[in-house]
Amino acid sequence: MNKKNNVRPFSMKDKIGYTLGDLGCCFTEQYRAMYLSVFYTLVLQVNPFHVGILMLITKIWDAINDPIIGAIVDSRKASKGGKFIPWIRVFSFPMAVLCILGFVNVSNLNYGLRLAYMFITYVLYEALYTCVNVPFGTLSSVMTDNVNERTALSRYRSLGGTIFMTVMVMVGPLFLYIDNKPVAGRFLMLACICALLGLLCLQITCVWCKERVEVPERPEGQKLNYLNVLKEISHNKALLGVMFFSLIGMIGASVVNGLNTYLYKDYFGNIKIQAVSGMLSVLYAVIAFAITQPLANKFGKKEWCCMGAGFAAVVFGVLFFIPLHNPVMFIVINGICFLGASGMQVLVWAMVNDSIDYHELKTGERNEGIVYSTYSFFRKLASAISGSLSSFVLGAIGYNVTAGAIQTTQVVNSIWKSYTGIYFVGYGLAVAVLYFVYPLTKKKTAEMLEELKVRRSSKENA
Incomplete structure (x- = not known):
């Protein structure tokens, strides 16, 4: 392994930090996946057919957007904080804000404005999530080049989603509904909690996870093709x-x-x-x-x-x-x-x-x-x-x-x-x-x- 100067050896701290990173991503992404369409239909009272079209279009765009963000990440030189960690550190803040804005009750707006608000907040969130998730997913490739340590990182990453789903499956239905009816303010409150916890987890990831494998820099003047x-x-x-x-x-x-x-x-x-x-x-x-x-x-x-x-x-x-x-x-x-x-x-x-x-x-x-x-x-x-x-x-x-x-x-x-x-x-x-x-x-x-x-x-x- 090519180690950077003054970087501590790979340890349990890296594994827990990487677990927290996946948990941080799940706090916003999986909360939205579980409850955003419910919020759109039952709280904002939008036609489910329109919700389906909105999500299909935005998900396809989100998929196309991934390689674009990946190319931008690759084209940037590593800074003092590393090549990938600075992206997670910076973009996790606006990502958390957009997660919260997605659950604002705009049912008092006319139908067209509601759809426009949903579309804008959805697209912006997915773009910012990609700016966090692509560097996070790539991070493990430069934390270590030891095959057993990489397997451990992949294994620990799976814990993040498991922890979130276990908690949210139990808490969500009990908190978001009163007398079997959705409460708009509680969707927003839980979005705030998830966004803040997700932000905290990702910031810890940025401190506990270290980039150790040297990434060869692109020669001066040579652009990424x-x-x-x-x-x-x-x-x-x-x-x-x-x-x-x-x-x-x-x-x-x-x-x-x-x-x-x-x-x-x-x-x-x-x-x-x-x-x-x-x-x-x-x-x-x-x-x-x-x-x-x-x-x-x-x-x-x-x-x-x-x-x-x-x-x-x-x-x-x-x-x-x-x-x-x-x-x-x-x-x-x-x-x-x-x-x-x-x-x-x-x-x-x-x-x-x-x-x-x-x-x-x-x-x-x-x-x-x-x-x-x-x-x-x-x-x-x-x-x-x-x-x-x-x-x-x-x-x-x-x-x-x-x-x-x-x-x-x-x-x-x-x-x-x-x-x-x-x-x-x-x-x-x-x-x-x-x-x-x-x-x-x-x-x-x-x-x-x-x-x-x-x-x-x-x-x-x-």
Whole structure:
């Protein structure tokens, strides 16, 4: 590792700081994801169709915006505070302000002005969030070049979202509603709390996380050729593998999650037991956090993802043909499969960092911002695509949305077939892409990092 002068060695402080960074991003982004559309429809009284169009347009723009911000980050020279940390430190402030402004009650404005206010605050927030999230995601690639430490960072990053979702799922519904009705002022109050806590977490990240891997500066006068970098990225097999693996896996998981309520409500006939599944998911997440790094260290990141997610896909392929009618047994089997597939979510960030190094290995240049933001583009594209797919599935199987309607036996059986079939196809295709496209096995990753160390050392001594 090429260490900067007077920078302490990698330690638990870095891991906790990186966890807090993800938690800080989740405080604003996930709060908005969970409650902004509810606020728009129930408080601002905007047509849900208009809300859907607004979110689709802005999410597509947000995805396109990621590589642009990544290119700008890459084109800037590192300052005394590092290359990425100053972006997080500066832009986390206006990001927090825009999160709060998104929940201001403007229902007294006429309909057109309401839509304009929503659009402006949404677009501005997403642009500022990208200015924080792209540098934050890229930060781990320069905190360490040790493969085990990078796996640890990816693992600890997953804790941020888990902590937020655990708290918000319990607190949100209890705080935001009175007598089953939304209270506008409470949405704004909780937005303020989330924004301030998120800002605090991100500022701690800027202090506790250190950039240690020297990023080669672009030669004086040489400008970043954005189109050329994108062309080079298109030949980066590691990045292509992790992007399409993540894209397919996210879409499959999102559709399955969208069908979850209908599976328990209509197939098992017991919606309350879904709460048991939700509570156990926290336990599963803790177990996944504990076992992922030892398994990844033993087998390799690619190898463990293929084995674990492949096992889960096979189990659901069997369940497609052999339906279960006992919800408790299903919850147990689903939990075991979750542990197998969890490596896909926990290790993906470490594989993105390896893809950044792979890009340097093949091109001789580091373009962390563009490489990471290109991956982020595909994640947001998957989010935009998958958001409504579960609704399309329900429509295709003839689900009756009439209040109090009892679904036909054919529809009920189709819910099971859709749930298990999409799980099998989604995770199976994701594993196939990772296995055949992503080139970095455990052995090749170690060889790549060693080669890069030699190259960086020779450049320093030249």
